[in-house]
Amino acid sequence: MSTRTLPLLFINLGGEMLYILDQRLRAQNIPADKAKKVMNDIITTMFNKKFLEELFKPQELYSKKALRTVFDRLAHASIMRLNQASMDKLYDLMTMAFKYQVLLCLRPKDILLVSFNHMDAIKDFVKDTPSILSQVDETYQQLIEIYTPLSNGEFQLIRQTLLIFFQDMHIRVSIFLKDKVQNSNGRFVLPTSGPVPRGTQIPGLIRIFSCAGEELTRLQFNNGGNYSSAQREGSFEIFGDRVTKLGTNMYSVSRPVETHMSGTSKSSAQHTKVNTVPNPLAKEELNLLSRLMGGLEVQKPGSTDTGFRVNLFATDEEEEEALISRPDDLSYGIVNIQATKDQQANAELAKIMGEFTESGEQSPSASSKGDDLLAMMDGL
Amino acid sequence: MFHKEKSIQIKNSASALYNNLSVLRIAPRRLTYFTVVHANVVNMVSASWDGLNYSHRQLQSKEPNVATSTSLIMQAAFCVLPSRDLLVVSSQKGIQMYESDGSIMVYWHALDTPEAPTEQAVFARGISAVSDNYICVGVSSGAVLVFDVPSKGSNITLSEVLEEHKEAITDIAAECSGSQERLASLVTADDGGNVCVWKSGEEFQLLNKIPGLDITCSSVKLWKGTVLAGYGNGQIRLYEAVTGILHAEVNAHARWIYSLDVAPFSGLLLSAAEDSFVRVWHLAMTPETNSVEIAHLHNECVTDTQICGAKFCDGDGYAFAVTGYDLSEIIRYVQS
Numbered sequence: 192m193s194t195r196t197l198p199l200l201f202i203n204l205g206g207e208m209l210y211i212l213d214q215r216l217r218a219q220n221i222p223a224d225k226a227k228k229v230m231n232d233i234i235t236t237m238f239n240k241k242f243l244e245e246l247f248k249p250q251e252l253y254s255k256k257a258l259r260t261v262f263d264r265l266a267h268a269s270i271m272r273l274n275q276a277s278m279d280k281l282y283d284l285m286t287m288a289f290k291y292q293v294l295l296c297l298r299p300k301d302i303l304l305v306s307f308n309h310m311d312a313i314k315d316f317v318k319d320t321p322s323i324l325s326q327v328d329e330t331y332q333q334l335i336e337i338y339t340p341l342s343n344g345e346f347q348l349i350r351q352t353l354l355i356f357f358q359d360m361h362i363r364v365s366i367f368l369k370d371k372v373q374n375s376n377g378r379f380v381l382p383t384s385g386p387v388p389r390g391t392q393i394p395g396l397i398r399i400f401s402c403a404g405e406e407l408t409r410l411q412f413n414n415g416g417n418y419s420s421a422q423r424e425g426s427f428e429i430f431g432d433r434v435t436k437l438g439t440n441m442y443s444v445s446r447p448v449e450t451h452m453s454g455t456s457k458s459s460a461q462h463t464k465v466n467t468v469p470n471p472l473a474k475e476e477l478n479l480l481s482r483l484m485g486g487l488e489v490q491k492p493g494s495t496d497t498g499f500r501v502n503l504f505a506t507d508e509e510e511e512e513a514l515i516s517r518p519d520d521l522s523y524g525i526v527n528i529q530a531t532k533d534q535q536a537n538a539e540l541a542k543i544m545g546e547f548t549e550s551g552e553q554s555p556s557a558s559s560k561g562d563d564l565l566a567m568m569d570g571l
Numbered sequence: 572m573f574h575k576e577k578s579i580q581i582k583n584s585a586s587a588l589y590n591n592l593s594v595l596r597i598a599p600r601r602l603t604y605f606t607v608v609h610a611n612v613v614n615m616v617s618a619s620w621d622g623l624n625y626s627h628r629q630l631q632s633k634e635p636n637v638a639t640s641t642s643l644i645m646q647a648a649f650c651v652l653p654s655r656d657l658l659v660v661s662s663q664k665g666i667q668m669y670e671s672d673g674s675i676m677v678y679w680h681a682l683d684t685p686e687a688p689t690e691q692a693v694f695a696r697g698i699s700a701v702s703d704n705y706i707c708v709g710v711s712s713g714a715v716l717v718f719d720v721p722s723k724g725s726n727i728t729l730s731e732v733l734e735e736h737k738e739a740i741t742d743i744a745a746e747c748s749g750s751q752e753r754l755a756s757l758v759t760a761d762d763g764g765n766v767c768v769w770k771s772g773e774e775f776q777l778l779n780k781i782p783g784l785d786i787t788c789s790s791v792k793l794w795k796g797t798v799l800a801g802y803g804n805g806q807i808r809l810y811e812a813v814t815g816i817l818h819a820e821v822n823a824h825a826r827w828i829y830s831l832d833v834a835p836f837s838g839l840l841l842s843a844a845e846d847s848f849v850r851v852w853h854l855a856m857t858p859e860t861n862s863v864e865i866a867h868l869h870n871e872c873v874t875d876t877q878i879c880g881a882k883f884c885d886g887d888g889y890a891f892a893v894t895g896y897d898l899s900e901i902i903r904y905v906q907s
Contacts, residue, residue, distance in 0.1 A: 192643050192663065194688045249688045294877070299803075299827070343803055344739065344762025344787040347827065348692060354587040354896060355610050355643065361897075374875065378897070381847055381875045383825075390786070391805045392822040394846075399819050399864055412867035415848060418825050 192352040193345070194249035195337065199306055200258070200353060201246055202330075203292070203438065205237050206309025207285040208262065209316060212271075214442040215501050225270065225499065230316050231323060232269030237313075238326040247333060252356055270498045276514035277503040283362045284503075290357040291372065291379055292437040297388035299346035301435055302353075303338050304425045308438030310334070331429045339427055366441060383416035393418045572869040573851065574907050576890070578900040579616055582627055583609035585879055585894040588645060589696070589741055589789045590830050592880025592894045592901070595649040595656060595671055603884060604671065605901050606647045606658065607894050613647040613660055615673050616901070628673045632662040643694075650700035654722035659706060661695035666708050666716070668727060677725040680718075682710065697743035701757045702771045705730070709740025715759050717775060733775055738762040741789050747835045748795045754778065755812040758798050760788035766800055768793075768812045781815045790831040792840075795856055797863050799840060801828035807842055809854075809863050818863040824848060830881045834888025840865070841891055843881035847872050849893055849904075871904060 209230065216226040236242070253261075259282055266273055266281065273281065292305050310331060317323040341349075361377025372380050387393055394414040399407045425434035504510040585591050585607045595604040601620040606613050613630040632642040642664040649671060650657045656671035668678040684693050695716075697709030706718045706727075713736035719728050738761040746753050755778055756771040764783015770776040787803035797818065798810040805824035810817055824844035832841040833854070840852040851869040856862075876895035884890040890905045 192645075192694060193692050194690060249690045251688060297826075342738070342762060342785055342787075344741070347787065347789075347803065348739075351587045358586060358610065358897060359584055378875050381877065383847055383872060387805075387825045391825060394805060394822050394825050396822045397819065397865060397867065398821075399862070400817050402816055402861060404817070407862075408864075410866070413870070414825070415870040415872055416825060416846070 193348040194251060196252050196349050196352045197250060198246050199302060202306050203289045203309050204285045206313060207288045209313060210440045210442050211281055211284055215503060219501060229269045229271045231320055233265060234313060234317050235323050236265055236268035238330055243330060252352060272498060272500045274510055276510045279517060280503040284364060286360060287362050287364050290360060293350060293353050294379055295437060299350040300343060302350060303427060304433045304435050305438035308433050312440055384418060386419050386422050389421045389424055572907060573904040576903040576905050578902045579618055580900050581607055581614045581616055582629060583612060583614050584897045584899045586610055587879050587896040590646060590880060592882050592892060593648040594882045594884050594892060596885055608644045608647050611643055613644060630673050632664060645694050645696040646698055648698040650706050652700050652720060653703050659698045661698055661708055663694045666695050678727040697740040699743040699745045701745040705771060707743050707757060709743055709759060711739040713737045713740060713761060715740060731775060735767050735777055736761040736765060741787060742791045744792045746793045749835060753796050755796060758791050758793045760791040762787050764788045764802060766791060766798055778813055779815050781810055789828055792831050792833045794833045794835060799831055799833060801831040801842055803827045805844060809865060819865045821865060823850060829879045832882045834883040834886055836886045837888045839888035841881050841883060843878040843893060845877040847876055849878060849881050873902060
């Protein structure tokens with residue numbers, strides 16, 4: 192539907208990913224310098240100029256599979272390694288968090304405020320590194336340029352597009368269950384109380400007018416809820432109080448974050464899903480994906496001294512158990528590039544990797560770079 | 572006033588789209604059809620009145636070729652004409668018209684979709700039968716396509732394109748009171764809250780334009796010459812169609828309204844919004860003073876659900892049905 196949804200989806204999911212990784216790095220007592228390197232590397236990759244250029248082009252939303260591939264790559268942009276089970280859990284947490292934020296936004300355009308909350312936190316993560324900071328600032332400018340002129344109707348279309356992407360996801364997240372924002376059936380609590388959105392009046396008043404425009408009668412009715420007046424407007428600029436708490440870091444208090452797999456898969460199977468095609472990934476989507484991935488720098492996998500593994504579970508045993516017991520309909524089915532018979536698309540990927548090296552020069556070994564990428568994606 | 576009845580299960584959950592429920596009552600066969608949109612699929616359920624038989628069918632948006640990305644459906648609606656009923660499905664790629672049971676597609680109209688995606692999304696949304704032989708469908712550019720529908724067969728033709736709106740059409744409705752002497756036959760609404768009133772005919776005539784204030788009008792109805800409009804700021808407004816005079820303004824909901832419906836014989840009005848509430852109202856006309864009044868009758872709260880569709884199941888408003896985002900059921904309420 193809306194061709195402007197992908198940047199918001201990516202930035203908000205990316206922001207949630209950083210919140211979670213930051214919490215896990217601390218919980219696992221990773222040395223500060225290594226932790227900082229991981230965060231900086233990931234943020235640098237996220238805000239890579241070429242990558243963002245592709246991202247901000249008007250386009251339809253990717254499938255869940257394709258987007259997961261992008262985030263797998265992003266999570267491995269540094270010396271940190273994640274096993275499949277931890278990556279699955281990370282992605283579950285990211286997506287459920289953003290789904291919650293989108294659902295609970297008071298107005299569709301508040302999604303932009305949520306995005307700014309994520310951006311503000313990302314900026315704070317890299318405040319000591321001027322080079323990355325400038326990349327982040329440029330992205331603020333782009334967001335403001337593209338999104339602030341949009342009408343409320345267009346924002347609602349973006350929101351509806353995001354809600355289709357998140358449709359039927361009901362993974363239970365322990366932090367949400369504890370805070371009572373999610374029910375035990377995985378559905379979010381939508382309160383019928385609290386402040387109304389800006390521009391909306393508290394429901395209850397009926398006004399009848401004469402043909403001349405004078406108010407003839409006022410009637411009140413019971414709205415069945417417990418609403419209060421709207422809060423003040425949040426800032427849509429680079430700096431400022433966003434007012435809404437949606438999109439701020441809910442993991443700052445160190446709490447173990449678990450997801451529950453059981454009881455979340457629906458009994459009525461979905462016969463058709465958005466973007467489901469006979470091949471694992473349609474050719475056109477593969478082309479789009481390869482253009483996007485072409486902008487993602489990949490760090491050389493660190494030697495065993497500097498590289499380390501992060502676990503999103505409390506113990507290694509739990510992580511292994513989670514991998515085995517994950518229900519089939521909740522698996523993300525990571526893109527297996529080797530498996531597609533589409534030679535041309537593979538060649539595309541290899542070409543793009545060849546165009547882009549860490550030093551910015553033309554790489555002589557274009558094909559080996561392409562193989563690296565394919566091998567890495569296969570290994571995910 | 573109303574109590575909840577047994578829900579109807581559907582194969583997929585409802586997507587968050589305006590007016591995401593359509594109902595067709597088939598009295599001779601003692602059946603009611605319901606349609607609910609899920610992404611690129613229309614879920615149809617045929618429910619027998621005795622509550623014993625349910626049959627399901629799914630319709631997909633037509634794909635010109637498999638390689639291109641899926642076409643999401645924006646709306647599915649039954650169009651009742653004197654000689655036939657059709658099911659119209661509007662999507663990102665075009666407009667499909669089926670026999671009302673969804674068995675055969677009788678017409679396909681492709682939208683002009685650009686080669687590469689543009690900043691402006693392209694889709695069709697807003698569907699209504701008008702007068703005896705027209706079906707109108709809105710487009711994201713603001714255009715309203717008028718199709719001429721013969722009493723039978725597939726010789727449906729595009730008769731006119733109404734170009735008055737500059738923003739994406741959200742909803743379209745025809746005069747539903749059944750009276751022939753009303754001047755206004757059609758009302759169209761857009762993303763900016765602008766509402767246009769038309770007289771149908773070989774050439775449709777614009778009678779009036781009610782400006783919006785960048786507050787989206789997501790759902791609109793036309794009854795006894797009165798425009799009933801639901802807005803993104805939770806308000807319902809009643810306007811006299813031809814003059815644009817504001818009869819009433821209601822602070823009805825705490826969130827974006829997604830659906831309005833009217834029961835033409837009794838003057839009951841149904842409103843549903845993202846705030847989880849469905850509200851029932853009563854409309855009263857006083858022709859002597861040319862006034863229209865609205866009174867609140869009843870609330871239903873669908874806990875933890877953002878409602879996206881609400882429709883009366885019959886012309887008196889004896890029963891109504893509701894759909895919500897992520898909900899795989901059609902919830903029904905009946906008068907006590």
